[in-house]
Every structure is written in structure tokens, then in C-alpha cells.
Amino acid sequence: YTASNTLSLHDALPICFTKETNQLVHNFNASISFDQKFFKQDIDGSIAHVTMLAKQHIITDDEKDVIVNELKNIKQQIIDGKLEIDQSCEDIHSFVEATLIERTGDVGKKLHTGRSRNDQVALDMKLYTRDEVIETDHLLTHLLETILKIMEANTDTYMPGFTHLQKAQPLTLAHHFGAYFEMFKRDRSRLADIYDRMNYCPLGSGALAGTTYPLDRAYTAELLHFYGPTLNSMDSVSDRDYLIEFLSALSTIMMHLSRFSEEIIVWNTNEYQFIELDDAYSTGSSIMPQKKNPDIAELVRGKTGRVYGALVSLLTTMKGLPLAYNKDMQEDKELTFDAIDTVKGCIQLFDGMIDTMRINKDKMAKSAMNGFTNATDAADYLVKHGVPFRDAHGIIGQLVLYCIDKGIALDDMSLEEFQAISPVFKEDIYDAISLKTCVEMRNTIGAPGIDAMKQVIALNEAYLKEHPAADFVK
């Protein structure tokens, strides 16, 4: 290796050598195949770094201009497909630096002054992740808008509510979807928390112990829109907490999507027919012509395991690492990228799937009527007429047995049949146990009654106005 002004990509930096390192070692060690994903962030970080170096008179303004211009060039050329990322380089950092040096000679060699790949990669990954936290919030916000739209249109779409997958009490589709609205709302607030905690800049921490140059870390942090610099250089180069937190939040999002998918799959079955997925979001069978499969929902449910895997994998990678940087940490990238791309895809597809599905209101209402979902209300009727609850519970139990025997619903019984079991029943029992009454009487906040539901919808509309996508970016 000799320094010269006419360096080729391969001899520009020893880290780009492929001849002296055993080829298998090089391949095993190299990260370029995946860390090229953050070439933009790598270049943005470098631009901020040299801008700070010039401000601190560590390099001249002219040198900074040459480097910044060429870095911008390199970035644009990669974006435009005019510059191919050389896969024989060890990583994206060495590729960008080597290309810069190849084009600007000795000036380019000043880029890495006061910096290590350890704080560089910590920065790149943080910048990349920060962008993805924002992206994820955009997608979740859109999903919330879709859910709210469905809620607004279905405040009187009656359906059975289930416990143990057994029909329990009647509610509405608005109420059922409202449960998921709350879940994804919490997911968004987790993203906001993560953004807030992670938004400190590790650049300037050097390999582990800072540098001897008079860097202005607060300035670099400001240029890159961080709240400020991180406060311990060893922690800065070896902190992957924010990735673990993000993977945890992504896992929770997947858990919610997976539960929702499971319900969509069940509701879409021939037995339920509560909903019908749009053809554009269903797939056929290669052998059975009658089939329309809910593959999207099943894939979302299936991919949940993969995202959990990323979380557990990174937790395990990190658990035994001494301070500060260790190469193990390079393992954070592929699985995090995969988890992020997976979750983003799932949110988008799920959103489109529920937005286009047809809702069979009649089937839902009929199902709610046929499962004694009004038995609690029948008992409450007796209580309101002076029967102690425990006795009322027993009387309705008898009624249900009677109905099961005759294959009818409570609503189908004649008044004489009611009164044969308890004389307390009067003509108004029918109204008291109608589906509409059962739902409408439940009007405490959070319950499915139309008034309560409308209140909650209004609150959630206000929430979406107050918290537009990525509002945590200050």
C-alpha cells in the first residue's frame, strides 16, 4: 500500500484490500451487501462531520467545500444508478471514503479525521432507524384513519362479542374495531417514546474514548437534527438499546396485526361470513376452484414470528458483550432491516385489506341473536324488577336450557313460556332483550352503546388531528 494521488478504489484504503485478506475471511467479515442500505445516512453524517471540522479549523473551508461537493455528487450518482457500489469493499463506509479519495486525492483523505468507523456506524444506524421510526408512524397513522372510517360507518352494525371464542354479549363492529384503534394508538406512542430517547448523536465518540481534536459535538448533533450529543463515548459506540426498543415496538405492532388477522380469517370463513375479503386481497387455490384464501391475513400472522425472532436475536447478541464496540454488533443490521421492511409491508397490506373488505351486517346481527348474547340482559331485567341477581342468573339459566331444547332464541319465546318460569316477566321483556337495547343500554364510556361510541370516535378524531403522523419530530 502506497499513498499516491492516483489511487484506484482498491488501493485507496487498506480496508478495501482483498488480496492480502483471505477471501473467505473477507467475505465473512464484510457488511457491504447489507450496510449499503444506509449509504445516504453515511454520506449525510460525513457531510455534517466535515462541516464541523471546518468550523473548528481542523480542515480549511476550501477543503470542506471540495469534500462536501464530492460527497453530494457520490450520493446523487448512487441514487441515479450512475455509480455502482463496489461489492468488494468491506463496508459502505470504506466504499464512500475510497470513492471520495479516488476523486479528490489528498483532500478526501481528511474526511475521516477525528472519527472512527465505530462512531460512524453508530450514527448511520441511528439515522437510518430514526427515519424508519418516522415512516412506521406514517403507516400506522394511515391505518388508524382507515379503522376510524370503518368505525364511523358501523356504530349500529351489531355483532356478537366473544370470550373464549364463545358468543358472550352483543356489541358493534365499531366497538370491535375500536379495540384495535386503541392498540395501534399505543403503538404510535411507543414510537414517539423511542424517538425521544434515541435522538442523541453518537458522532465524535471516536473508537471508544473520544478524540484529541477539538470537535464540536453539539454542532454536529444540531446539523443532523439530534437533541444533542450523547454523553459517554463508550456507551455511544456500543449502545443498541434503541434498536431493541424499536424491535420490541415492531413486535408489539405485529402481535396486534396478527390478532386482528386471526379474526379477519375467522370472519371470512364460510361458517361465519361476517366479512368478505376483496378479490384483490384474496388468492385462489391451484386445485380447488371454489377457494378464495385470506393469504394476506395469514402471511401477516405468519411473519409475526420473524419479527419476534429479530428482537430475541439482538437481545441475545448483546447480552454478553463487554464495553465497548465488538464486531458482534454488526449482526444488528440484517435482522433489523428485515424486521422493519416486514412490518412496514404488513401494515400497508393490512390497511388495504380491511379498507376493501365487504361487511355482511345481516350475518353479524343474526349471529348475535342466535347465541343467547342477551342472556345477561334478561337477567338484568329480572334484577330491575326486584329479583336478587343470583336468583335471576338461575332463572335465565333455566330459560336458556329450555330454548336449547326447543332450538329457539330467547326472543322467540312466548310471554306464557316466559311467565311459566317466572311471573315477573311482562310484555316489555322483548324490548329489554332486543339486540338494539342490549347494545344501546351499554353507554358508559368505552362501551359499545351508540352514544358512548360516538363520544369515543370524536375523541379519537381529535387525537388524530392533534397527533398527525410523526408529530414527535420537533
Ligand code: ARG
Ligand atoms: N460493519 C461494521 C458494523 O456494522 C462497522 C464498524 C466497524 N468497526 C470496526 N471496528 N471494525 O458494526
